[in-house]
Amino acid sequence: MFSKTCEYAIKATIFIAQQRDGITCVGVKEIAKGIHAPEYFVAKILQELSRKKIVSSVKGPNGGFCMSEAQMNKPVLDIVLLIDGDGLLNSCVLGLEHCSNINPCPMHHEYQKIKQSVRNMLEKNTILDFNNLVLAKKAVLFMN
Amino acid sequence: MFSKTCEYAIKATIFIAQQRDGITCVGVKEIAKGIHAPEYFVAKILQELSRKKIVSSVKGPNGGFCMSEAQMNKPVLDIVLLIDGDGLLNSCVLGLEHCSNINPCPMHHEYQKIKQSVRNMLEKNTILDFNNLVLAKKAVLFMN
């Protein structure tokens, strides 16, 4: 479904959103531990997320990553589009170049429904929504 | 969604199913052209499909690949499970090891619905079903 990079990106943002004040920073090390992901790799991903303003970053002592309320209220779709592109939502499930309603691949119509429900679920759920589940201990970001 | 290998596998079987008599063989070259896929690569994939009895193969002159009625009536899910495994249907969307209803990742419940509709669509549609669309010229296996 998602690339590993995208999985880490989603989990990292949900983790960062645990600091609700929008000011307190979380370092890469802590994030990597909190989502059981390779530290250097999430560092790279966070660079990209920071460049594209999905998260904010602060250098130096007490630095790290944080998110404003506005950033937390973005749909998870934003992250997916940034990292994996729109392939999941717009590409043909069988890889045809110009698959469409009028010139479809055999799976096109069946797959349209699924695409739509994927888009819908990524659009309607924000990073904050998912973080709320974690804060309420109704969901986790890693396991042993 | 699917790996390239899996996309080719699905398209190749749908293409082979165009020979409805279950006897007439189609060669790799023709299949590769018919689905716009690299010849040697589909050859490899067809080897695996043949080994697992998704398709039948015949060596020598007039040889190639064909499918019996029983084979055509298998759900596309069989191919997906063989090539990509059950990750799409059983793995956690965020990559957690033991994600479940009682110990879920934040996206778990939302994703369950999608997984279910993917499984459903792969289970209820057979290779023959999709081939019917192609025969009826209501769908294509390649584009220019």
Add this chain to the structure above:
DNA sequence: ATAATAAAAGATATTATTGTCTTTTATTAT
């Protein structure tokens, strides 16, 4: 029987993804 055919099997090459390490730059506390 023999030559031609086509898949099976095995080996190799290329590219993309994932993961790691080092150096540089900006910030902050002292």
Add this chain to the structure above:
DNA sequence: ATAATAAAAGACAATAATATCTTTTATTAT
């Protein structure tokens, strides 16, 4: 001002996915 900190940037390494080529084996038409 300076040293310590932590992200940014760039380079590199390992692995997996995709793609290609060669040799072997089985089959069939002659």
